[in-house]
Amino acid sequence: MKKSKIIYAIVFLLFITSCYFVYVEKNIVQVSFKGSSLIFISGHIADTFTNIPDGIIVMDKSTGKIKWVGEKNRIEILPENFYLESKGVIYPGFIDSHNHPSYNFLKRWRPDEVFQNRYEWSRKKDYKELMVGRKTFTRSGDLMLVAEKYAELKALISGTTMIQGCSLRSGLKTLVRNMDHYNRVVDDHITTSIFPLQPRELKRAPSIVHKIESGQSKYHLVHLGEGIDESSKEEFYTLKENGLIRPGLVIIHGTAFDKEEFDIMAENNIGLVWSPMSNYVLYGTGTKADIAKQCGLTISLAPDWSITGSDNMLDEFKFAWEVNLKQFNGFFTEKDLFDMMTWNPAKITGFEEYIGALKPGMEADIVIYSKKDSNPYKNLLHCNLTDVNLVMIKAEPFYGEIEYLERFGKKEDYEILAINKDIKKAIDVTDPSLEENVPDSEMRLYEMMDTLIKAYPETLPLADGVGLYQNKKVLP
Template identity: 35%
Template sequence: MLQRLYYFVILLLATYVLGQERPIALIGTILLPDQSINNGTLLIVNGHIGAVGAEISIPNNAIILHTHGVILPGLIDLHNHLTWNIFPRWKPLEEFGSRYDWQQKPIYKTLLESPHRGLVEAGLSCEMQRYAEVKAITQGTTSVIGSLRRPCNRGLARNLDDDPTLGQILYDVFPLQMIDMKLKEVNDILSSNGSLFIHVAEGSPNDATAAREFLMLKARNLLIPGVSFIHGVALKENDFRAMANASVGLIWSPRSNLELYGDTTNLEAALENHVITAIAPDWSPTGSDGLLSELNFAATWNAGLEYSLFDDRLLLGMATINPAKLVHLEKRLGALNEGYLADVLVLQLNNNQSKLNPYWAATHSTPEDVSLVLIDGKAVYGNSEIMKELVDSTNLESLEICGIEKSISFASQNGPQPSFRQTQQLLKNALRHWGRTLAPLSECGN
């Protein structure tokens, strides 16, 4: 108890001495990994969580917000391809055996590959990523993997695979093509507590080509701690047992799996073998717009099974504490614990079921329900009236999500930036020359 009080006092002193922003006290239903706290308080001090609980002493200079909602950790997305999220949904007319199949289709090359390459060659990569990061944040995501490198990473979302302060994280779409020099670099990083995320066994459950990838990676000594497999639809039960024994994680992307391959990972085998599993949306063309929608999709998929595989609390953990574990950041991100980085999501409670079970609210909410997103303790996005209490109105831009007005702040971004409307218009104009339209920030249930 004295240690906690000491830490809290140090955080407060740092705030006053360094002249940082005023503390923020969020009051509402707080979701922890093992329990919820009704009418609890989350105190944010100097970019970190200063205290959390039912009876918290709030500093006199704190900004107090009665959220009337659910307060949870910001969502962590470990599998995305951000620059592709400018494209509308692609609805293939067939199911594929593996990723190698659809990547060779003329319709994929026409609708996605060629226009994507055209915009990249036109120098619009950073604009594409900026749009995708905003899209992710409107879905409650605060940390992402699958971004470009600097200078495109300018301090909006946390770009985990390009932030050395958070460790060494590698993201490889085609691991079987690694040359020996790259493989040595990977092993060096893994031996230094780094992480590697690789696409493995992406295809239908019975596709021999996709299934064979597991054996090939095992032969390359990549079945080792620090590695996580993305997709894994073609993995067999014995493969999950081997993954668990080697402390290898899994990234599950159910919507994209079902749309492309007609089935998804053997999640039951993964959970029974205690493989640490995270959920992620993959990309907008065949996955979800963002993590909040992917949670909703997964909950709906689970409800359609004869026997449910998980409850809402376990599912939420796949978007918070589990991904934090897979990047070795479970002592800094993924939970609302004292001393953790203040990446926070606040959701509205809109019906009786969400009020009775706040974890249900977290896994069944829509983008319209996002009240507030904080990254590093700074308000980045949310309902306009809340944002105006936390951010100078001159730093706010308005957005419309499914008919609801929201506000976003780009104050955390490094260097001069165009307005978001300018970014949208630039991308719209460029896409028209390739016969494409800019995807909306949210499909709004369509």
């Protein structure tokens, strides 16, 4: 064959294939769904696995699950569909894997010294004085329930849809999911230990191992190595001698650990929870998260508590980013930190089949933030609480723009929050999805705040600059 003929043949072939692609492009299968329980929301969709600038998520209110996620041009929206057009970024709800909700109404504590380990600061006079305010609460189950519900709302307004560390009070079945109990998707499979080195706790070791091996529970979360001295590091080896450094363990803090400990954790598939803000306030430094990642650990990011840590996941994310720049020379990307708030915590605590990403069949827990950057992960660095447009749990809206909650028919239920005085958002703390009778499930936010302030006048606001807007005033 002549050279010119070959060229003609190639050109012809290219023409045919491009026609084929145009044909396929024009004939993309259009999906459409019918059903009054479906909710369609458009926006930039981003999770650990997906980044769709012009996408749509379809959720089913009757199941509380995600039905479909994809490009907007692949789905046909029928006139009967409930459709909300958002200009924001739709993320999976954040998972807070380390908190102490029953303390989060207390004042902040910023000691003017740093400590060697957790036992040092907890003996300080200032700290003990701070805890006096909690005594009234520990004596009253009703007050404690309100304090923990209030902590859920602190978490909710930044987009957190699951929080760790709650007590076993049935009133917590509503609102934000609780990792330890009332996760609202699967039987409880987590046990925790805040003081694993106490003799009584060490005695529990064989039964914890037995529970994990027999499948009665899946994960045991321990607060470990919180400090910067040798004794904090030694805690790791004490647990090892007791057979607890094994698959199924999740370590919160690990502030004192180095490569040796992280390597053993990696061998045993042990997850790490990093709480930089609280660590910096108390110890002047934090967990070596960069080394932990290099050793192959899956790391999640969480605020610890608002006393010495952040009020919410967004603040902790921003703090972690600063640490990343200053201490780790930019070792992590924005997406790495984003994964630490969504997929990673789901994975290390056994919820990855249900939450932590936006996939069909998973629970419809989402947060929508304003879009201020085309990179959805970087976007969060530019956002603050005024940019939270909508938070949904199990396809049920709890918080967001007033017009959104009204479109969802929440007019009767919502209360108004003022953020930085003049930005108003709607919050609905009552939960219609529960059939059974849950104590205080009808309690409004103003009642919660009233109860808390009466018992503890210095109750911390939901976040700095955030208050309940009532009778043209902002509380507290």
